[in-house]
Amino acid sequence: MKILVIGSGGREHALVWKLAQSPHATQMWCAPGNAGIAQERLAQNGAPVQCVNLGAEDLPGLLAFAREQKVDFTIVGPDNPLALGIVDLFQANGLKIWGVNQKASQFEASKVFSQNFMEKYGIPTARAITVTPEIFPHAQRDKLSEHRELMLFLLQNPKCVVKADGLALGKGVLICNGRSEIYAAMLEMFSGGKFGQAGRKVVLQEYLEGIEVSLHALCDGKTAKIFPTSQDHKRALDGDLGLNTGGMGTYSPTPFLSDAQLAEVAGSILDPFMRGCAAEGIDYRGLLYPGVMLTKDGPKVLEFNARFGDPETQVYLMRLENDLVELLDASASGTLA
Incomplete structure (x- = not known):
């Protein structure tokens, strides 16, 4: 079986290391891979794992490579290509791929979607509220009730967790103690400077111990x-x-x-x-x-x-x-x- 692994971190090295032990693996690539991954060899035939100079978010390039090399199975490591729809793209072209499709990727790609889903289907989670620039810092006239809801949440939760809605490389979560820290965190996310589009919506969650x-x-x-x-x-x-x-x-x-x-x-x-x-x-x-x-x-x-x-x-x-x-x-x- 010809296998393509997508990603370049320690996670992908671990995946390659374990996949290479399978007797099913006869040829393997990793895009883009790293120096450690390039040292791995397949147990079945001793062939080296080849790193390919293609970024994990270069979906057209990855698709072209998989078709050219007649890859049997593609395995996706990172979150970004999943959110971009790489699984949907490969499946639409008749290629077998492992990872969640774009609709399922929303559970990670949107904290707002995930929070709403948990509340709707009774999955135990922290109390939370979604905040947008239309509500904070100054509420638009038609958003006054949402602004009051935010003020009540802050009154009940002086210490809380501020989360950027979108993907932020594991760094879009800030634990804030006191209203000034909470306000500063929200303003930083809404500014778009550090978090980009990921911070256009924010989820405030109660602090759980x-x-x-x-x-x-x-x-x-x-x-x-x-x-x-x-x-x-x-x-x-x-x-x-x-x-x-x-x-x-x-x-x-x-x-x-x-x-x-x-x-x-x-x-x-x-x-x-x-x-x-x-x-x-x-x-x-x-x-x-x-x-x-x-x-x-x-x-x-x-x-x-x-x-x-x-x-x-x-x-x-x-x-x-x-x-x-x-x-x-x-x-x-x-x-x-």
Whole structure:
């Protein structure tokens, strides 16, 4: 099987490393890849993994390459090409590809969409409100009720989490303490300077206390298979005093969830998620990665990601005993059950 992996980070290196162990892999490329990926070799025939000078968001170039090389299976690592619709493009051209389609990518590409979905389908999450420039800092005449709702939320939540609606490389989340910090964060996002279009809408979420874990589930449109627990280290500086990063390390399994507890947590999140997708006509095939806070009131979803976590992938795939090619093929083909 000829395989193309899209991406260039540690996540993609972990994917390539594991995929290369499969006897199904006879030739492999990674676009654009990195120096470490270029050192990997296939277990089946010893052939090197070839890095291709194509960006992960160069959808026309990637499609042309896959057709030219007669790639059998493409695997997408990062979120941006998923949000741009690479899965839809490849499928429209008769090419097999693993990853969520553009409609399903909204769970990560839009915090507003994700929050509304969770509230609609009873997925436990933090209380939240969506804010736009029409509401803050000065409400337009026809937005006065929404402005009052915002003021009430801030009164009830002096400490809260400010999230840019769109993709921001894992850095669009700010934990703010006090109204001045909250206002400054919203103004920074609305300005468009640092966050661009990702900050044109903002979600304010109540600040939840507890232990945060990363859940991963492989989905095939009907079935969701849960991975073991993991936990990454997000905030910079000693004592978690710094800003959120994309992740500075991770470990698995975590010591504070038994298998039975994991199954219970997963059921409270994955079951209503899959039911909601069916109701909304969303064919979710790929990886679902909810960030979950274990609070005194039970597990609550902080956000959804629509791809493997980075750095979580690195520990998951070191623990995985199954053939990753077979797993991802079953996910893409709808045959996980």
